[in-house]
Amino acid sequence: MSLCQSIDTLAMAYLDDELVAEERRELELHLLDCAACKKHVDAERADLGLVRKALVAPPAPDLLKARIARALDLEEREHARAMRRTWLQWILPGSATIAAAAAIVMFVFVRPQAATTSAGSVAQEAVRQQSRSMPMEVQGASTGPWLREHFRPVEPPRFTEPGITLIGARLTSVAGHEAALLKYVVSVGDNQFTLTAVLIDGIRDGQLSGGQAIKVGERTLHVHDANGIPAITYVDSQGMGYTFAAERLSPQELLELVVSSDLIGRAQQGR
Amino acid sequence: MLAAKEKRAEFERQALVHTDALYGAAYRLTRNARDAEDLVQDSLLRAYRFWDSFEQDSNCKAWLLRIVTNTFINEYQRKKRSREVLDAATAEQDATDGVLVQASASDRQSPERVLLERSVSDDVQRALDNLPDDFRTAVVLCDVQGLSYKEIAEIMQTPVGTVMSRLFRGRKLLAAALREFALAEGYVREEPTKHTEGDQKTIDLEAYRANRKEGQR
Numbered sequence: 001m002s003l004c005q006s007i008d009t010l011a012m013a014y015l016d017d018e019l020v021a022e023e024r025r026e027l028e029l030h031l032l033d034c035a036a037c038k039k040h041v042d043a044e045r046a047d048l049g050l051v052r053k054a055l056v057a058p059p060a061p062d063l064l065k066a067r068i069a070r071a072l073d074l075e076e077r078e079h080a081r082a083m084r085r086t087w088l089q090w091i092l093p094g095s096a097t098i099a100a101a102a103a104i105v106m107f108v109f110v111r112p113q114a115a116t117t118s119a120g121s122v123a124q125e126a127v128r129q130q131s132r133s134m135p136m137e138v139q140g141a142s143t144g145p146w147l148r149e150h151f152r153p154v155e156p157p158r159f160t161e162p163g164i165t166l167i168g169a170r171l172t173s174v175a176g177h178e179a180a181l182l183k184y185v186v187s188v189g190d191n192q193f194t195l196t197a198v199l200i201d202g203i204r205d206g207q208l209s210g211g212q213a214i215k216v217g218e219r220t221l222h223v224h225d226a227n228g229i230p231a232i233t234y235v236d237s238q239g240m241g242y243t244f245a246a247e248r249l250s251p252q253e254l255l256e257l258v259v260s261s262d263l264i265g266r267a268q269q270g271r
Numbered sequence: 272m273l274a275a276k277e278k279r280a281e282f283e284r285q286a287l288v289h290t291d292a293l294y295g296a297a298y299r300l301t302r303n304a305r306d307a308e309d310l311v312q313d314s315l316l317r318a319y320r321f322w323d324s325f326e327q328d329s330n331c332k333a334w335l336l337r338i339v340t341n342t343f344i345n346e347y348q349r350k351k352r353s354r355e356v357l358d359a360a361t362a363e364q365d366a367t368d369g370v371l372v373q374a375s376a377s378d379r380q381s382p383e384r385v386l387l388e389r390s391v392s393d394d395v396q397r398a399l400d401n402l403p404d405d406f407r408t409a410v411v412l413c414d415v416q417g418l419s420y421k422e423i424a425e426i427m428q429t430p431v432g433t434v435m436s437r438l439f440r441g442r443k444l445l446a447a448a449l450r451e452f453a454l455a456e457g458y459v460r461e462e463p464t465k466h467t468e469g470d471q472k473t474i475d476l477e478a479y480r481a482n483r484k485e486g487q488r
Binding site for chain 2: 050055056068247248
């Protein structure tokens, strides 16, 4: 069949670079011989150039980009609020301790401005430890015994909710104190994130204070902002300091988690 | 809240880099800066909500353009129609309610808005106004965004052949309109189109390929 008959189709596909190599070669050879088709392709090329040039659009205004960023922020906040409701749904049913923890959660709320209060240097350093991707020295179920053998005779904090798993630990030091970093994985739906607890030995009164002090029973938790990462500190009667941090949580969400750990119950029994 | 920071960072890296391109498409689809901004914002928000369903190794820009196109077709067009009805009703109200005419007219037409609308209603937008939606969409996706026939076919959910004929006719109409405007305003001295308009022409690459194969036997 003649290429001339299909020149409309061919010219278009040719100029849009949609012909396969062989078809293109065939057409290009034909254009060398056929003045009419050559003229047609040139005219089409001119039309296409006119259209494409006319259609060049302005870039998005900066104000629009700012508006989009703000809309995404709102969307994120809305999503976080929905997730928080999920947390509470977990905590509410269950054993007596969980119910007790839930009762505490109901009355303990972080003031919004608390997040702007900077953490002290020891807490800051403890939180920095969590973002360093160092290998764990022990993993999984043997973490508890390992901790007692290599660090101090303490139990790793446990969370009674499903989906919060201790995955490992390593020794470290924080501001000259011996310390152990425990890593937990928290799963909510399809999402997973890391929660770390840094246990710091030999903490004196006030060394982990600061931020917003929150009384839970007889114990005082401190809610800090460590360079944008919410952190909660607590010192037990033996001078063992605990720093909890989770990059993906709001201070309130982290507080809810910490309060629901067995740490609080243990601390109250330990008196 | 959980993977929120990661999700946001990933979205910014893969999707928000196309904001200018999306705006370009939206601007030509809606022919109006204000509507284009709303369309882009709606579409990106929607994309963010459905980010989990985006297949990571596919073409993100094409995926986003599909959302822009669908949002435009489904929501914007409907909104626009209802707004036109509303505007007509308001105009009627104004006409019958003499006292309020002045106030409400100035409400709706701030000087900035008038200026904005005037500046974007250029020849190109006027030419695009006269195209059927399907033609305009095909032309915008190909000639503003540089998508392939196949990608456009997927977005518009039509066969490649349909895309080609919409594109062909859309371009013809557009080129003719642009020349007309240019001629009217004295940008060009004479009309260089000698080839006939494409309404009766058949654009069919598949038929060509089938015939060609046949011929080779």
